[in-house]
Amino acid sequence: MFNGFKDWLHKRFDAPEPISFGTVEEQVIQNQVVFRQAYAKDADAFEIIERQIYQASPWGRVGFLNELYHRERLYLAIMVNQQTVGYAGMSFxxxxxxxxxxxxxxMPNFQGQGIGTKVIQHLLEVAQTQGMLTVSLEVKQHNPxxxxxxxxLNFELLRVRHHYYRDDGDDALEMVISLPMRGGKGWQNKN
Known part of the structure; x- marks a missing residue:
């Protein structure tokens, strides 16, 4: 009886299995792009990319490492010609x-080529398979x-979060998308 209770307790209160992604390779406009699950070894490359984008490192290597080791996070590394050109993270x-x-x-020289759209679509698919009903995010008000x-991708404005960003005090637009039930379609591009 005690072993049965231990098994029930273990299943009820243990953290879920870590979220995994694997590797997907696909053509995105002119580039063959690999989207793969990120690991601790990717933190240095993520910090370099972050500095290229923001001329600073708001998250830094330690921040990325904390995220990469968290069981309820998934980070993807974005690769072109075996070079890390981007990253994307999601919490659950x-x-x-x-x-x-x-x-x-x-990376700035890879922006505007459809890579951001593809990585978000992959994140939305993972969220749906994990049973999530919504996906949310914040974006700087001055990042049109x-x-x-x-x-x-059908995200809608939920609210404005004033003075959200520490680096420049910019407001954040909190956006959200409702996910369809498994097997449904709901985040295709608006044409």
Whole structure:
């Protein structure tokens, strides 16, 4: 009887299995792009990309490492010609059934080529397979390119979070998308 109780307790209260992605390779406009699960060894490359994008490192290597070791996070490394050109991260809130895109960065010379769209689509698919009902994110109010990307993918404005970003005090637009039930379609690009 005690072993049965231990098994029940173990199943009920243990953390879920880590979220995994594997590797996907696909043609994105002119590039053959590999999207793969990120690991601790990717933190240095992520920090370099972050500095190229922001001229600073808001997350830094340690911040990325903390995220990469967290069981309820998934980070993808984006590769072109075996070079890391970007990253994307997502956290999972199983109580609220919301996945949150925590971070997305693509090297400036690879932006505007459809890579951001593809990586977000992959994250949305993972969120759906994990049983999430929504995916949320924040985007700087003064980043219209990113806002257009999210709007094309059917994210909608939820609210404005004033003075959200520490580096410049910019406001954040909190955006959300409702996910369809498994097997349904819901985040295709608006044409």
């Amino acid at each position: 809130n199983r109580r609220q059934l919301d996945a949150h895109i925590t971070n997305l960065g693509i 390119g990113a806002q257009r990307l999210y709007e094309r």
